[in-house]
Amino acid sequence: MNTLDEPTAAAEPVIEVRGAHAHYRTASGPLPVLDGVDLTVGRGEVLAVVGPSGCGKTTLLKSLQGLAALDRGSVTLQGRPPDAGSTDTGYVFQQPSLFPWWSVRKNIEFGLRLRAHSGRPSAARRRARADELLELVGLTGFHDFRPAALSGGMQQRVNLARALATDPVALLLDEPFSAVDTLTRERLQRVLSETLHALGTAAVIVTHDIHEAVFLGDRVAVMSERPGRIVETFEVDGKRPRTGEFQHGEYLAAVSARVYQRLRSGDERASASELATTRGPVAARSPEPRLPLRKGTADA
Numbered sequence: 001m002n003t004l005d006e007p008t009a010a011a012e013p014v015i016e017v018r019g020a021h022a023h024y025r026t027a028s029g030p031l032p033v034l035d036g037v038d039l040t041v042g043r044g045e046v047l048a049v050v051g052p053s054g055c056g057k058t059t060l061l062k063s064l065q066g067l068a069a070l071d072r073g074s075v076t077l078q079g080r081p082p083d084a085g086s087t088d089t090g091y092v093f094q095q096p097s098l099f100p101w102w103s104v105r106k107n108i109e110f111g112l113r114l115r116a117h118s119g120r121p122s123a124a125r126r127r128a129r130a131d132e133l134l135e136l137v138g139l140t141g142f143h144d145f146r147p148a149a150l151s152g153g154m155q156q157r158v159n160l161a162r163a164l165a166t167d168p169v170a171l172l173l174d175e176p177f178s179a180v181d182t183l184t185r186e187r188l189q190r191v192l193s194e195t196l197h198a199l200g201t202a203a204v205i206v207t208h209d210i211h212e213a214v215f216l217g218d219r220v221a222v223m224s225e226r227p228g229r230i231v232e233t234f235e236v237d238g239k240r241p242r243t244g245e246f247q248h249g250e251y252l253a254a255v256s257a258r259v260y261q262r263l264r265s266g267d268e269r270a271s272a273s274e275l276a277t278t279r280g281p282v283a284a285r286s287p288e289p290r291l292p293l294r295k296g297t298a299d300a
């Protein structure tokens with residue numbers, strides 16, 4: 001466990017964020033969002049990021065894509081600042097964002113057809129790459145389907161394949177599986193773990209699901225309330241790709257419980273300081289009892 005987010009293995013760094021500060025301009029003035037974020041993700045590593053709603057997780061991912069300007073600090077991908085127009089990063093959102101009028105294969109080929117800087121691959125190469133990725137995400141044979149003919153979970157697998165088609169140096173995932181049912185979600189987590197393991201892509205996944213963070217991450221970084229910074233990082237051991245056994249094992253439950261406690265202690269500190277602001281220091285020392293948490297849940 002460490003407070004600065006540093007990889008333990010000597011993996012070559014792919015993503016490096018140093019002292020990142022950022023704000024948004026709003027009608028009521030500047031809104032500080034990132035408050036000195038430091039992180040490093042090496043080749044083949046997965047960093048999972050958890051934190052309270054609105055703490056700046058999506059903004060952090062945007063800064064990795066070059067879509068959010070920093071006030072201070074730096075972000076680099078393989079030593080260079082991210083370029084919003086490049087295919088250096090692949091991005092997977094909560095909702096699949098496939099073109100409905102195109103086949104699955106054409107959707108996956110989309111990024112490859114746009115690729116200009118490293119040479120546009122031939123039609124045959126694009127097709128072969130799309131089929132390779134379909135196999136990797138367990139959708140062999142579905143290449144001619146339209147997205148509407150697939151379930152939400154299958155569409156999200158196509159989305160994943162599309163994001164990986166250009167061989168991005170980093171894959172960024174923002175709550176990618178939150179719109180599907182529990183069993184589909186667990187299956188997708190395993191598919192993602194296998195796919196990242198096979199390709200060795202560096203990845204950052206933002207999630208509200210602590211079990212998902214521990215299942216997928218080599219490390220889990222816990223962010224503070226907004227303006228967000230990383231307050232603690234938990235190492236997760238366990239062979240890759242992670243299996244269904246790992247997904248429901250005691251080790252994952254134990255690490256999840258520690259991550260949960262860290263998130264909860266941050267939440268309690270935030271509630272106490274809110275009380276101090278609204279009622280003064282005496283009230284802050286004797287906060288009202290909080291609702292009991294559901295037994296057995298590790299989700300915030």
Ligand SMILES: Nc1ncnc2c1ncn2[C@@H]1O[C@H](COP(=O)(O)OP(=O)(O)OP(=O)(O)O)[C@@H](O)[C@H]1O
Pocket residue numbers: 024025026031033051052053054055056057058059060226
């Ligand atoms: N374009 C914007 N303009 C102004 N404020 C913004 C903008 N985008 C986000 N914010 C605010 O910045 C803060 C951080 O937003 P962000 O989406 O990064 O948080 P988050 O941790 O990803 O939240 P969640 O977990 O709820 O998705 C929030 O208070 C949000 O309302």
